[in-house]
Amino acid sequence: MTHTLNRRGFLRTAAATGGLMTLPGLVSMAQAQNITPGGTLRVGLNITPSVLNPMLLRLNSEYMLAEMLYSGLTTLAPDMTAQPDLATEWRANDDATEWHFTLREGVTFSNGAALTSADVVASFTKLLDPETAAPGSRNLGPIAKVEADGDYGVVFHTSAPYADLPVALTYPTAKVVPAAIIESDFDSLATTPVGSGPFRLSQFIADDRAIVEKNPDYYIEGQPYLDSVEVRTFPDAAGAAAAMLAGEIDLLNEIQPTDFARISEGAGIEGLRTPSGRFLDVVMDCTVAPFDNPKVREALSFCVDREAMVELVAEGYGTPGNDTPVNASYAYHADAPLKQYDPEKSKALLAEAGYPDGIEIDLIASVKPDYRSAMAVVLREMAKPGGWTINVKTMDHPSYLEQVWKKGNFYVGFYNMQPTEGTIFNLLFTSDANWNETRWNNAEFDALVIKADATTDHDERARLYAEAQAMMRAEIPALVPCFFDLLGARAEQVMGYEQNPRGANYALHKVWLSAGS
Amino acid sequence: MKTLRALLRNPQGAAGLALCSLVMLTAILGPAIAPNDPEAFHFGARFAAPSAEFPFGTDWYGRDLFSRILVGARSTVLLALLATVIGTALGAIIGVVSGYLGGMVDEAIMRVTDAVMAIPSLLFALMILAALGSSALNAVLAIGIAFTPGMARISRSVTLQVRSLDYVSAAKARGESLRWIVLAEILPNTIAPVIVEGTIRVAFAIMTLATLSFLGLGAQPPAPEWGLMIAEARDHLFRSPWPVVAPGAAIAIVAIGFNLLGDGLRDVLNPRTGDHA
Numbered sequence: 166m167t168h169t170l171n172r173r174g175f176l177r178t179a180a181a182t183g184g185l186m187t188l189p190g191l192v193s194m195a196q197a198q199n200i201t202p203g204g205t206l207r208v209g210l211n212i213t214p215s216v217l218n219p220m221l222l223r224l225n226s227e228y229m230l231a232e233m234l235y236s237g238l239t240t241l242a243p244d245m246t247a248q249p250d251l252a253t254e255w256r257a258n259d260d261a262t263e264w265h266f267t268l269r270e271g272v273t274f275s276n277g278a279a280l281t282s283a284d285v286v287a288s289f290t291k292l293l294d295p296e297t298a299a300p301g302s303r304n305l306g307p308i309a310k311v312e313a314d315g316d317y318g319v320v321f322h323t324s325a326p327y328a329d330l331p332v333a334l335t336y337p338t339a340k341v342v343p344a345a346i347i348e349s350d351f352d353s354l355a356t357t358p359v360g361s362g363p364f365r366l367s368q369f370i371a372d373d374r375a376i377v378e379k380n381p382d383y384y385i386e387g388q389p390y391l392d393s394v395e396v397r398t399f400p401d402a403a404g405a406a407a408a409m410l411a412g413e414i415d416l417l418n419e420i421q422p423t424d425f426a427r428i429s430e431g432a433g434i435e436g437l438r439t440p441s442g443r444f445l446d447v448v449m450d451c452t453v454a455p456f457d458n459p460k461v462r463e464a465l466s467f468c469v470d471r472e473a474m475v476e477l478v479a480e481g482y483g484t485p486g487n488d489t490p491v492n493a494s495y496a497y498h499a500d501a502p503l504k505q506y507d508p509e510k511s512k513a514l515l516a517e518a519g520y521p522d523g524i525e526i527d528l529i530a531s532v533k534p535d536y537r538s539a540m541a542v543v544l545r546e547m548a549k550p551g552g553w554t555i556n557v558k559t560m561d562h563p564s565y566l567e568q569v570w571k572k573g574n575f576y577v578g579f580y581n582m583q584p585t586e587g588t589i590f591n592l593l594f595t596s597d598a599n600w601n602e603t604r605w606n607n608a609e610f611d612a613l614v615i616k617a618d619a620t621t622d623h624d625e626r627a628r629l630y631a632e633a634q635a636m637m638r639a640e641i642p643a644l645v646p647c648f649f650d651l652l653g654a655r656a657e658q659v660m661g662y663e664q665n666p667r668g669a670n671y672a673l674h675k676v677w678l679s680a681g682s
Numbered sequence: 683m684k685t686l687r688a689l690l691r692n693p694q695g696a697a698g699l700a701l702c703s704l705v706m707l708t709a710i711l712g713p714a715i716a717p718n719d720p721e722a723f724h725f726g727a728r729f730a731a732p733s734a735e736f737p738f739g740t741d742w743y744g745r746d747l748f749s750r751i752l753v754g755a756r757s758t759v760l761l762a763l764l765a766t767v768i769g770t771a772l773g774a775i776i777g778v779v780s781g782y783l784g785g786m787v788d789e790a791i792m793r794v795t796d797a798v799m800a801i802p803s804l805l806f807a808l809m810i811l812a813a814l815g816s817s818a819l820n821a822v823l824a825i826g827i828a829f830t831p832g833m834a835r836i837s838r839s840v841t842l843q844v845r846s847l848d849y850v851s852a853a854k855a856r857g858e859s860l861r862w863i864v865l866a867e868i869l870p871n872t873i874a875p876v877i878v879e880g881t882i883r884v885a886f887a888i889m890t891l892a893t894l895s896f897l898g899l900g901a902q903p904p905a906p907e908w909g910l911m912i913a914e915a916r917d918h919l920f921r922s923p924w925p926v927v928a929p930g931a932a933i934a935i936v937a938i939g940f941n942l943l944g945d946g947l948r949d950v951l952n953p954r955t956g957d958h959a
Contacts, residue, residue: 421917423917423918423920423921424917424920426921427920427921473725476725477723477742477743532898535917538903541903542743542903542904543723543743545721545904546721546722546723546743546904556902557902557903557904558902559898559902559903560816561898
């Protein structure tokens, strides 16, 4: 039992630290006076960045590198709002189909060229060109045309009203590069970055390390504080964890829940923990028996002890889910009482649905990340008294992606947080979603999401999204039992680093090393 | 009976026999004597150290490791035995037929087994599982097939000694069929080395089976299969060693037991060392 006590005590401390980290105002106000510029930050990654072309990025590790070398029009703040980057201000027409962005003046690329609206137009045209095959192009919204308005103004026309455009433009691949390079030699960006970001690449060795150095001409006065950042790649999470504990790296962004307590207790290390909208869900195909019957889906939703799930699957580093992909990390989260564990109700509902003897079914879980199968096993155990016999089948990740994902009728999914409610709904749950894996195809829900996308009024959007979330809680196209916190660690001397719940933004230009180091 | 008595006089054999009996008893009675449901969670007792209530401690869900080991013995040990029996039977028949027929047939069969033996048995089992899909029974089949060439080699070499003996010639002279000669005349006389090899192979089968489950290709969670238990417990090693130590020790004991038994049987069944070893 002593283990448990220590761990609980620790959890409280970690939670307190996490709380502080989410109040950026307080922290930066307190420390603003004694920022000490200079020094090298060593960041650990366990996924190798291999793509350098900013429009073709796929991995979080690549996002981090590109964020240091390039700039976008807007950048995503930890509260999921769009903040100025190359664009200093923006405004929309009344029905949110035409957006005007004003560009910052006096910005230069690392090749010396000055940034103008022509570069922004060329970059977005290239990004939206299907031939570029940019991974994020569908996440940018229904952009129909991008035009220059003088040297420092850009107008975006959308084919449908789209209130989230400034936030959508924070997508990690939406970076601005010189028009001249796009026209002459776009492929050279794969090896020679030319951007206006806070740092410039000085060395890149694939599978080992990348070193970036301060951009002396960066457009935010005084930033970046660091002289250089060294990004080191480790083959797996265990290697990165060992390096963090040995003091070989100063910052680690991705830590497994099972390793977090051990690393945070290391000498001179502070654990970083931020609630996020990253979630595991149990996908049910709403067009195939038994899940075509809403009563069966409701029955299963009564078989989840959500708080215990957080403890057992996320090791306590998470928040319970209520069968919608939207949680408190999103702007328009509508709170509702947490669904309670009630296996008797599940039995009764199964009997009503025509399964008086219960249901036996295979639940497929990929082995990556580990907690997918952990959740399957826990669900099996929790659902037993509710009349369910769930047989867990694990599968290696490539086979899962090929055979089960978007095809199976009962499996465990895992998704990152998205910047807006609209993005996550349009990614997974609307009828024309990119990955419509539940085949819920609810026209009413679709209408709500489309209407909210087109609404600029905050209260009205909140009402529409609240209704959409209530609909998901009632009809349960997928179980969302728990959300995972982002877990990381920093060395004590690393200051000003704030975890972004979306998990794809790092803002390393705001980081400095305390003088004592 | 004589063999058994000789085995008991042999220290390795006696120890091996005792360990193996214990393991078989556990495999048969395990689920009946397990104090807890091996899959039931105990929320209040996660990562518990061994105590009176949980003799081997509990894992990260608070599942009783003692009960899991007891219940898991059946799947782990019996499946390993089954895999060995498949490999041994298949290998013995192929080896005896090949050795008895000789000539081109022998050449062909032995070159094929050489080719198969060139692939490490774990890799070979992985290939078979990749083709059949992963489940506990497929893993058994894969290990059985992977063991076959080795057993064929051994039984063939014994057959080569036996085939030229008088009673085989006599059977041939009587005009007996190939099947009779192989099954009734040769096989019983090559059985001793095959049994010895088979016993040692059980230990390998258990370890290969555990390895396959560890790699996620054998038993499926939450089955209390020992290899799978270790694989799942790996993430939690720094918080409590017991979920790894308990199944690890169980695998070690079974492997040692069958190895000792195999050594003992070899001493006892070898006509040159014989009864007065």
